[in-house]
Amino acid sequence: MINRLAIFGATGDLSARYLLPGLAALRAAGHLDEEFEVLGSDRSDWTSEQFRFWAAAQLERHGDASPADARKAITASARFHRADVTDPVDVASAIAGDEPLVVYLALPPALFSSAVSALDRAKLPAGSRIVLEKPFGEDLNSAVELNRQLSEVVPEDAVFRVDHFLAMTTVENVLGARLANRMLEALWNSAHIAEVDIVWDEQLALEGRAGYYDGAGALKDMVQNHLLQLLCLVAMEPPISLGERDLRDRKVDVLRSVRPLTDNDVVHRTRRARYGAGRVDGHDVPAYVDEQGVDPDRGTETFAEIELELDSWRWAGTRFRLRSGKALGRNRKEVTVRFRPVPHVPFGHSGEVLPNVLRFGLEPESLALDLTGTGSRARTFAPLTLTAEMAAADLPPYGRLLLDVLTGNPALSIRGDEAEEAWRLLEPVLSAWSRDLIPLQEYPAGSDGPSPARPGG
Structure with a gap:
C-alpha cells in the first residue's frame, strides 16, 4: 500500500x-x-x-x-x-x-x-x-492523446480514471442481484426486459460551478462517464471473475455492442435542454443563462437524454434510456428495469396489471420491486411494492475509491480503451448537437424537465 x-x-x-x-x-x-x-x-x-x-x-x-x-x-x-x-x-x-x-x-x-x-x-x-x-478528455481525439501521454509516464494498471459511481454500494448490488440470483439472471435479457432507464435527475442547479460546467454540459459531465458506466454494469455478460481484466473486458464489450447513431437517430433518440428561471424546493433559481460565469452563446445543456440499442444476442430489442438533468423538481437517481407484461391475464379479473419494475436507488441507496398482487376485493388485481433496506456501506464512495487506488486495485477504474469507446459512442451526438440538428429546449427550474416530445420526432 x-x-x-x-x-x-x-x-x-x-x-x-x-x-x-x-x-x-x-x-x-x-x-x-x-x-x-x-x-x-x-x-x-x-x-x-x-x-x-x-x-x-x-x-x-x-x-x-x-x-x-x-x-x-x-x-x-x-x-x-x-x-x-x-x-x-x-x-x-x-x-x-x-x-x-x-x-x-x-x-x-x-x-x-x-x-x-x-x-x-x-x-x-x-x-x-x-x-x-471525469471527464477523461474533451472528445475522442483528446482521450486518445491523453492515453498516449499517460502510457509514457506509468503503466496502464497504474492509471486510475476514477468514477465514484462505481464505488456506490447500490451499483455493486446491480451486479450482485444479477449474478448471485438464478431467478434474475434467467430473466436478464430482451425476452423479458422491455427497457432500462438510467437516470440522474437532481434539484441541484449550477451552484457556482460555471467555470467547469459551462464548458462541459450534461452530456459530457454525466452521460459520457457516469451513466455509461452504469449501462455497462446492467448490460454486461457475466464475467469469469470480478478481477481487473475480466470485469473490464466485459464492460468494454457492452460499449462496442451499442448500435452506432446516425444523424437521423440523434434527431429521434436524443433531447437536450437547459433550465430557465423557476423555483426549486421553495427557492428561486435564476435561468441558467443568467448564472454567474455562464456564456449564453455556448448553448450548454443542463439536461441530456439519449436512447441506445445494443446489437447483442442478450439485448436485441431492449431500449436503454440514459438521462440526466439539473434544477429539476425532484431528485430521481436510479436504475429502473421494466419487464415486459405477462402474455395473458385470467378472464374475470379486474384491475390494472402493470409490468414488473425493479428499481435500484442510487442516492439514497435502495432496492424495490413493483409487482401485481390481489386487491382487497375478490378477483381483483392491485399494485404491490416490495422494498429492501440496504446495509450501510462500510466506507463512503470516495473512501472506497481511494482505498482501491492506494492498494493498487484498478478493477473499478476505467481502462484506457473503455474511455475511448465511450467517446466514440457519443461522437455522433456531439457532432449533431454542435450543428443544431436538435434544438436546445428550455424547461422551468423546478419542473419535470423539457417536453417528452422530441423536436425532431
Whole structure:
C-alpha cells in the first residue's frame, strides 16, 4: 500500500468535499498507517500550517461522519507546497522523495494533458500511480492523446480514471442481484426486459460551478462517464471473475455492442435542454443563462437524454434510456428495469396489471420491486411494492475509491480503451448537437424537465 497521496488542486471543492473526508473515513476504519502523508499543492500562496487549518475546517464541515481523532490525524499528516501543476520544476519539488506516491489530479479536465506532461518530465518515483477525475478528455481525439501521454509516464494498471459511481454500494448490488440470483439472471435479457432507464435527475442547479460546467454540459459531465458506466454494469455478460481484466473486458464489450447513431437517430433518440428561471424546493433559481460565469452563446445543456440499442444476442430489442438533468423538481437517481407484461391475464379479473419494475436507488441507496398482487376485493388485481433496506456501506464512495487506488486495485477504474469507446459512442451526438440538428429546449427550474416530445420526432 502506498503511504503518500499528492493532491494537485488541493484547495478545491473536490478535495474539500470528498477526498479529505474519504481519507478520514479510511483512517477511522484502520486502513491508513501512522506514516501516511497528504501532500497538497496548487497555486495558493499558503504555508503548510494554513493548509492544515483549512483542511481541518473542511473536515469539520464535510467529514463529520468520521471521529474527531481520525480527522485530526489526516490534518496532522498534511503539508503544502505551492506549485504550478504545468511546471515540471514545481511538480518535481512538490513530489520530492524516492518512495512511490499516488498523484491525484483534482483539476479541471483542460489541465490534464499539461499536468501529465509535467509529471513525465518531473520523473515520478517507480511504482507511483496517477488518478484522473471525469471527464477523461474533451472528445475522442483528446482521450486518445491523453492515453498516449499517460502510457509514457506509468503503466496502464497504474492509471486510475476514477468514477465514484462505481464505488456506490447500490451499483455493486446491480451486479450482485444479477449474478448471485438464478431467478434474475434467467430473466436478464430482451425476452423479458422491455427497457432500462438510467437516470440522474437532481434539484441541484449550477451552484457556482460555471467555470467547469459551462464548458462541459450534461452530456459530457454525466452521460459520457457516469451513466455509461452504469449501462455497462446492467448490460454486461457475466464475467469469469470480478478481477481487473475480466470485469473490464466485459464492460468494454457492452460499449462496442451499442448500435452506432446516425444523424437521423440523434434527431429521434436524443433531447437536450437547459433550465430557465423557476423555483426549486421553495427557492428561486435564476435561468441558467443568467448564472454567474455562464456564456449564453455556448448553448450548454443542463439536461441530456439519449436512447441506445445494443446489437447483442442478450439485448436485441431492449431500449436503454440514459438521462440526466439539473434544477429539476425532484431528485430521481436510479436504475429502473421494466419487464415486459405477462402474455395473458385470467378472464374475470379486474384491475390494472402493470409490468414488473425493479428499481435500484442510487442516492439514497435502495432496492424495490413493483409487482401485481390481489386487491382487497375478490378477483381483483392491485399494485404491490416490495422494498429492501440496504446495509450501510462500510466506507463512503470516495473512501472506497481511494482505498482501491492506494492498494493498487484498478478493477473499478476505467481502462484506457473503455474511455475511448465511450467517446466514440457519443461522437455522433456531439457532432449533431454542435450543428443544431436538435434544438436546445428550455424547461422551468423546478419542473419535470423539457417536453417528452422530441423536436425532431
